Amino acid sequence: EDQVTQSPEALRLQEGESSSLNCSYTVSGLRGLFWYRQDPGKGPEFLFTLYSAGEEKEKERLKATLTKKESFLHITAPKPEDSATYLCAVQAGGATNKLIFGTGTLLAVQP
Amino acid sequence: DVKVTQSSRYLVKRTGEKVFLECVQDMDHENMFWYRQDPGLGLRLIYFSYDVKMKEKGDIPEGYSVSREKKERFSLILESASTNQTSMYLCASSSSGQGETQYFGPGTRLLVL
Numbered sequence: 001e002d003q004v005t006q007s008p009e010a011l012r013l014q015e016g017e018s019s020s021l022n023c024s025y026t027v028s029g030l031r032g033l034f035w036y037r038q039d040p041g042k043g044p045e046f047l048f049t050l051y052s053a054g055e056e057k058e059k060e061r062l063k064a065t066l067t068k069k070e071s072f073l074h075i076t077a078p079k080p081e082d083s084a085t086y087l088c089a090v091q092a093g094g095a096t097n098k099l100i101f102g103t104g105t106l107l108a109v110q111p
Numbered sequence: 112d113v114k115v116t117q118s119s120r121y122l123v124k125r126t127g128e129k130v131f132l133e134c135v136q137d138m139d140h141e142n143m144f145w146y147r148q149d150p151g152l153g154l155r156l157i158y159f160s161y162d163v164k165m166k167e168k169g170d171i172p173e174g175y176s177v178s179r180e181k182k183e184r185f186s187l188i189l190e191s192a193s194t195n196q197t198s199m200y201l202c203a204s205s206s207s208g209q210g211e212t213q214y215f216g217p218g219t220r221l222l223v224l
Contacts, residue, residue, distance in 0.1 A: 032212075034210075034212060034213070036215075037174065041217050041218070041220070042217055042218060043115075043201050043218045044154075044201070044214035044215045045215070045219045046212055046213075046214060046215075048214055087153075087154070089154075089213075097142050097159075097161070097205055097207065097211060098156060098169070098212075099154075099156075100155040101153045101155040101214055102151070102153060103151065104153065
């Protein structure tokens with residue numbers, strides 16, 4: 001069965017303290033892995049799409065990487081405004097465009 | 112920029128009422144999706160549509176129906192709202208093709224009393 005697991009469930013960092021969020025997946029034929037940011041009471045905001053192992057993408061203080069079993073979202077020198085829930089989702093092989101979501105990592109960055 | 116809009120940010124309804132949630136996208140996307148999001152359960156797919164007048168059941172379709180009469184608009188219908196349908200409802204759209212990104216609307220927080 002296709003599955004996505006994110007860890008940790010919650011993470012508290014001091015401003016400037018770099019860390020990584022993990023997304024482990026089990027899927028038959030990965031078509032894409034997606035990272036989203038979600039602020040409280042709002043819809044998820046797209047961050048990155050990764051398609052194949054070894055691929056990396058960066059945006060400001062965020063960098064996403066992908067292996068055959070997991071993806072990491074690295075946060076370098078975070079600021080309080082990076083506080084949010086980060087969601088990972090995978091699109092499996094097959095005819096549909098369905099995404100399978102993890103339950104997210106709640107990140108709090110303290111000044 | 113892709114824009115997905117939802118008709119209401121907050122709704123309060125009574126048990127047994129018929130509820131309509133509307134979603135509109137402006138990017139000519141073929142695919143549209145309805146999810147609900149609950150604490151600890153993540154996003155769960157209710158229904159999706161890959162073309163006008165086409166619909167497919169997601170993982171939790173019970174108690175819901177959908178309508179897609181125009182390409183840009185996808186409606187979620189709760190035929191007879193129940194308290195266990197209190198949730199955050201999220202609409203998304205995407206182009207067809209491998210690994211196409213889904214773009215989300217702002218969400219509708221529905222409370223059923």
